[in-house]
Amino acid sequence: MKPIDMAKEGAEVSEETEHMIEKNGGKEPESVMPGGDAKEMRAVVLTGFGGLNKLRVTKKAMPEPQEGEVKIRVKACGLNFLDLMVRQGNIDNPPKTPLIPGFECSGIVEAMGGNTKGFEIGDRVMAFVNYNAWAEVVCTPLEFVYKIPDEMTFPEAAAFPMNFVAAYMMLFEVANLHEGMSVLVHSAGGGVGQAVAQLCSTIPNVTVFGTASPFKHEAIKDSVTHLFDRNADYVQEVKKISPDGVDIVLDCLCGENTGKGLGLLKPLGTYILYGSSNMVTGETKSFFSFAKSWWQVEKVNPIKLYEENKVIAGFSLLNLLFKQGRSGLVKTVVQKLFSLYEQKKVKPVVDSLWAVEEEELRQGVICRRGTNLSLPLGKLKMAVQRLSVLINRDGPIHVFSVLI
Numbered sequence: 001m002k003p004i005d006m007a008k009e010g011a012e013v014s015e016e017t018e019h020m021i022e023k024n025g026g027k028e029p030e031s032v033m034p035g036g037d038a039k040e041m042r043a044v045v046l047t048g049f050g051g052l053n054k055l056r057v058t059k060k061a062m063p064e065p066q067e068g069e070v071k072i073r074v075k076a077c078g079l080n081f082l083d084l085m086v087r088q089g090n091i092d093n094p095p096k097t098p099l100i101p102g103f104e105c106s107g108i109v110e111a112m113g114g115n116t117k118g119f120e121i122g123d124r125v126m127a128f129v130n131y132n133a134w135a136e137v138v139c140t141p142l143e144f145v146y147k148i149p150d151e152m153t154f155p156e157a158a159a160f161p162m163n164f165v166a167a168y169m170m171l172f173e174v175a176n177l178h179e180g181m182s183v184l185v186h187s188a189g190g191g192v193g194q195a196v197a198q199l200c201s202t203i204p205n206v207t208v209f210g211t212a213s214p215f216k217h218e219a220i221k222d223s224v225t226h227l228f229d230r231n232a233d234y235v236q237e238v239k240k241i242s243p244d245g246v247d248i249v250l251d252c253l254c255g256e257n258t259g260k261g262l263g264l265l266k267p268l269g270t271y272i273l274y275g276s277s278n279m280v281t282g283e284t285k286s287f288f289s290f291a292k293s294w295w296q297v298e299k300v301n302p303i304k305l306y307e308e309n310k311v312i313a314g315f316s317l318l319n320l321l322f323k324q325g326r327s328g329l330v331k332t333v334v335q336k337l338f339s340l341y342e343q344k345k346v347k348p349v350v351d352s353l354w355a356v357e358e359e360e361l362r363q364g365v366i367c368r369r370g371t372n373l374s375l376p377l378g379k380l381k382m383a384v385q386r387l388s389v390l391i392n393r394d395g396p397i398h399v400f401s402v403l404i
Helices: 006-024 081-088 154-158 161-174 191-200 214-220 234-241 256-264 287-296 302-308 317-322 327-342 358-371 377-391
Strands: 040-046 055-061 069-079 104-112 124-128 137-141 145-147 182-185 207-212 226-229 246-251 265-273 311-314 352-355 399-402
Touching: 069 124, 069 154, 069 161, 104 137, 104 154, 124 137, 124 154, 124 161, 145 327, 161 191, 161 246, 161 265, 161 317, 161 327, 182 191, 191 207, 191 214, 207 214, 207 234, 214 226, 226 234, 234 256, 246 256, 256 265, 317 327
Parallel strands: 069 399, 182 207, 182 246, 207 226, 246 265, 265 311
Antiparallel strands: 040 055, 069 104, 069 137, 104 124, 124 145, 352 399
C-alpha cells in the first residue's frame, strides 16, 4: 500500500464525506424496500458485554407497532459514547444480552399502531428509542417521535436528539444560561460539546471554555472561545483568563474533574454531571478504571455548597424520557431546536457515515468514537469509498452518523 499524505487525505476525506451527506442524506428513494423475507430485518446485535468481537450483524424478527407506537424504516442511527459504555457493560443495571444497541435514529414512518394521531405513513422523522435503534426497522411510542424539517437530512436528524436536546436542557432548563455568562464544557469535540458550543453562540457575549484531546483541536478550535488540552492543567488556564471562574460547568468525565469543576464555579454557578467517561479507558470494562474514577470524586459537603452559593446537578436525558415521564417537556425543547435549525443557528456536525456492516464495526467505528483514538485517515477514506458503493446499490441506505 502506498504511503499516505495525512494532511492531504484529511482534506479529501472531509470534502468527500460532506459531498456524500449533501447528495444522499435525505434523498434516497422512499419507495424501495429491502429484498428477502419481509418478516425479517438486519440488525446489529450485542451478543455479550466486552470488546468489538461481541458485535454481530444478523437477521432478527421484524417488529410490528403496538398500541400507541410508530414503526420506522431506519435511514440513519446515531453512535454515541453511551453506546460504548453499554457495549462494555459500564452502566448501572445493564440489560441482558443479546440486545440491539442504539438510542436515536431517523427514517420514514412505515406503519402505525392504534391511537397514533399526528403521523402518516411516509413522514420523515427522528426518534428516541430505548435500545434497538441499530436496526433496519424500529418501533417506538409516538411520544418519542418527531417530524423533522424538510431541509434536514437523515444523517443530521440521527445526530440531533441525544446531543442537542441534552445540551439545550442542561444550558437553559437546568443552568439558566443568559447573556454575559461563561461555560466550561469537557469533551468539547464530542457531539454534546459541539451542540453546547453552537447553542451558546445563540446568546450574546457567552464565553465558552472547552477541553478536548489535542488531535481534535484543529477541527474544533473555531467553535469555542478558549480551547485547552484535556490532560493539561486547565483549571489554571481558565483562571488566567477568568480569575473568578465560570458560571456553568458541564462535566461528562467525572472522577477528579468533579472537584476541579466545583472549584471553578463562581457564586451562584451551576455544575452539571451528565456522564462518567473517565471510567472507560480501553476496549473492555476495567474495574481499575471504575474504582479510580470513583475514588477521585470529591465528596460533596452540602454545607460548603450553601456557604459558597454553588449548585450541583445531574442530568440523564434517557432517564428523563423513559423512567421519569417528561416526554412533553422534551417535545417542547425539540420544537425550539428545530426552530433554531431552520434559522440556521444550529446544525449537527456529522463527521462521517458508515455502513452497517460487521467488518466496519470491528475495524474501528465504535473503537474510534469510544476511546478518543483517531482512526487513520487512510482507513477512514477506504470506509467512505465502501459506503459510496453501498449508496449506489438498489435499496435503502442504512448508515451510522458519527460525531467528532
